[in-house]
Amino acid sequence: MSLPPARYSFGGDEHIFVELNSEMSLEAFFKGMSITNAIAQRKIPGVTEICPANASYQVRFDPDLIAPDQLLATLQSIEAELGDSALELNTRIIEIPVFYNDPWTNETLLRFRERHQEPTSTDLEYGARINGYANVDAFIDAHAASPWFVSMVGFVAGLPFMFQMVEREKQIQVPKYLRPRTDTPKLTIGHGGCFSCIYSVRGAGGYQMFGITPAPIFDPQQSLPYLKDFMVFFRPGDIVKFKPMNRTEYDAALAQVQDGSFDLLIRPVKFALQDFLRNATTYNQQLTETLYGN
Amino acid sequence: MAIKVLQAGLATTVQDAGRTGYYHLGIPLSGALDQYSFRAANLLLGNPEDAAALEMTMLGPKLEFTQDALIALTGANLPAKLDGVAIANYEVVAVKAGSVLSFDFLKDGVRGYLAVAGGIDVPLVLGSRSTYILGAMGGFCGRKLQAGDVLPVGACSGPSQLGRKLPEHLKSVFAKEVQVRVLPGLYFHWLTEASGKSFFEDTWRVGPEADRIGYRFKGGRALEFAARERPFGAGSDPSNIVDAGYPVGSIQVPGGLEPIMLHRDAISGGGYAMIGTVISADMDLVAQLQPNFRTRFVAVDMAQALAARAKSKQRLTDLRAALRT
Numbered sequence: 080m081s082l083p084p085a086r087y088s089f090g091g092d093e094h095i096f097v098e099l100n101s102e103m104s105l106e107a108f109f110k111g112m113s114i115t116n117a118i119a120q121r122k123i124p125g126v127t128e129i130c131p132a133n134a135s136y137q138v139r140f141d142p143d144l145i146a147p148d149q150l151l152a153t154l155q156s157i158e159a160e161l162g163d164s165a166l167e168l169n170t171r172i173i174e175i176p177v178f179y180n181d182p183w184t185n186e187t188l189l190r191f192r193e194r195h196q197e198p199t200s201t202d203l204e205y206g207a208r209i210n211g212y213a214n215v216d217a218f219i220d221a222h223a224a225s226p227w228f229v230s231m232v233g234f235v236a237g238l239p240f241m242f243q244m245v246e247r248e249k250q251i252q253v254p255k256y257l258r259p260r261t262d263t264p265k266l267t268i269g270h271g272g273c274f275s276c277i278y279s280v281r282g283a284g285g286y287q288m289f290g291i292t293p294a295p296i297f298d299p300q301q302s303l304p305y306l307k308d309f310m311v312f313f314r315p316g317d318i319v320k321f322k323p324m325n326r327t328e329y330d331a332a333l334a335q336v337q338d339g340s341f342d343l344l345i346r347p348v349k350f351a352l353q354d355f356l357r358n359a360t361t362y363n364q365q366l367t368e369t370l371y372g373n
Numbered sequence: 374m375a376i377k378v379l380q381a382g383l384a385t386t387v388q389d390a391g392r393t394g395y396y397h398l399g400i401p402l403s404g405a406l407d408q409y410s411f412r413a414a415n416l417l418l419g420n421p422e423d424a425a426a427l428e429m430t431m432l433g434p435k436l437e438f439t440q441d442a443l444i445a446l447t448g449a450n451l452p453a454k455l456d457g458v459a460i461a462n463y464e465v466v467a468v469k470a471g472s473v474l475s476f477d478f479l480k481d482g483v484r485g486y487l488a489v490a491g492g493i494d495v496p497l498v499l500g501s502r503s504t505y506i507l508g509a510m511g512g513f514c515g516r517k518l519q520a521g522d523v524l525p526v527g528a529c530s531g532p533s534q535l536g537r538k539l540p541e542h543l544k545s546v547f548a549k550e551v552q553v554r555v556l557p558g559l560y561f562h563w564l565t566e567a568s569g570k571s572f573f574e575d576t577w578r579v580g581p582e583a584d585r586i587g588y589r590f591k592g593g594r595a596l597e598f599a600a601r602e603r604p605f606g607a608g609s610d611p612s613n614i615v616d617a618g619y620p621v622g623s624i625q626v627p628g629g630l631e632p633i634m635l636h637r638d639a640i641s642g643g644g645y646a647m648i649g650t651v652i653s654a655d656m657d658l659v660a661q662l663q664p665n666f667r668t669r670f671v672a673v674d675m676a677q678a679l680a681a682r683a684k685s686k687q688r689l690t691d692l693r694a695a696l697r698t
Contacts (some may be wrong), residue, residue, distance in 0.1 A: 090681055233399035
């Protein structure tokens with residue numbers, strides 16, 4: 080799939096917003112990763128923030144140090160130079176345990192039922208039905224079976240947006256709540272549009288709620304081993320594999336979080352977009368073997 | 374030296390010039406919303422211009438000083454009293470050990486700044502002392518102040534500036550009806566032609582949901598997005614986009630109903646089409662808008678935005694020159 084030329088627009092006098100494509104695709108995400116990496120390498124004076132997103136990116140800059148038109152021309156030339164180069168990414172694959180259909184998100188969704196498209200069913204029942212799954216268990220299996228790309232980090236501190244590494248016709252799609260909730264439990268697994276997310280902190284949210292993970296992903300105190308390097312765990316380009324867990328396993332993991340001994344399974348991996356696009360199923364099996372192999 | 378919090382006020386936080394370099398991970402700029410007033414308070418005292426200060430919102434706190442101190446109050450007109458006696462804003466005032474600073478009802482603006490000679494000495498988190506409440510980080514314990522908190526104050530190095538005042542022409546004036554300049558763009562072209570016009574024609578009122586994250590506006594005509602095929606992954610509402618980064622100051626209109634403008638504690642991204650961005654020169658102005666105040670959005674181009682920026686930079690240069698130590 081080839082992408083249209085990017086669309087550039089100024090966000091006031093301090094931002095350039097670049098839409099790589101209006102629709103989501105791994106190609107658009109990869110193009111954003113390679114362009115934003117190239118911008119970072121150039122160390123352009125006056126550029127203060129480089130923010131890759133799902134199918135777009137934005138740059139924040141000081142127009143007293145670099146003229147908006149000059150920066151725009153620089154970004155356009157970077158896009159032209161990179162072209163449609165074959166893309167590989169040295170990244171990591173991470174197992175995130177999830178207690179699907181848990182009591183806390185169920186309690187929360189009941190409190191906000193009047194804001195939902197289908198007040199008589201749960202978010203999981205609704206998601207299963209409109210995506211053509213026979214029941215909630217089959218829907219959960221599909222959510223957990225194939226890995227996900229972290230395609231953007233943000234909204235609030237450390238929240239990953241994730242895009243499932245399957246063919247478009249297999250992607251789970253659900254609308255957001257009709258009106259956003261004012262509350263979402265911390266570490267809820269949410270889904271809106273074609274994206275899953277993990278709510279890094281408690282707060283407002285509009286994504287459908289499918290489950291909860293015991294694994295903290297943002298912690299200014301940096302208590303757990305995998306947060307020692309930085310208070311935010313996820314980076315764009317990380318690959319996530321969800322693993323369903325039951326109540327007993329969840330409670331045990333939570334106890335480990337509290338005593339500081341909880342850790343995540345993380346393995347380095349090389350991702351090649353063209354190989355993946357050739358056969359996603361086989362490629363995902365190899366990724367899973369990398370995660371669980373010796 | 375420390376400040377004891379006797380009453381917290383409505384939303385009092387430690388803020389400085391802000392936190393740069395982490396927006397791509399969802400950690401916003403933060404920092405004083407009205408940067409000019411914040412800097413004026415520090416410059417009056419001879420502090421570094423970006424020393425941490427208190428941002429007070431509509432209802433001031435009640436504070437006790439453990440040692441002698443010099444303070445300066447700027448921004449919103451929150452009438453201040455020291456041990457019950459009125460003191461002036463925009464002037465360096467001496468506070469004796471054991472004295473209590475309190476505030477009467479707000480007269481103008483929204484956010485007042487209290488700077489102390491030496492600065493508020495909370496730890497730096499990712500290069501800033503600013504509070505980011507959603508992330509529970511920075512400032513004092515990552516949250517608004519509460520009664521019983523004890524704020525450390527830094528050592529004061531420079532000469533005393535006791536009695537120094539800000540020249541009248543360098544004080545901000547807060548109006549009840551303002552014009553906020555906007556550079557249209559981003560997904561502005563998704564609006565119908567009629568809505569692209571009505572957004573700038575209508576008078577909007579600041580809604581009750583106006584805080585450090587963003588300002589919601591009400592009272593204008595609903596905005597319509599032109600019919601188009603829904604992009605894959607964007608969601609079903611005509612105002613939905615594939616989740617993207619939000620510029621600071623950008624305006625989104627979920628469901629076409631009420632425009633929301635993001636300020637310095639912005640959520641860094643999401644799935645609602647942004648129709649333009651408030652120019653940098655007008656961010657301080659928005660910070661001082663009270664609920665129900667009237668706002669007109671005025672479309673400008675980049676050249677006008679940069680000219681306005683140069684003018685507000687010049688005002689800051691004048692402020693520094695007037696308060697050079």
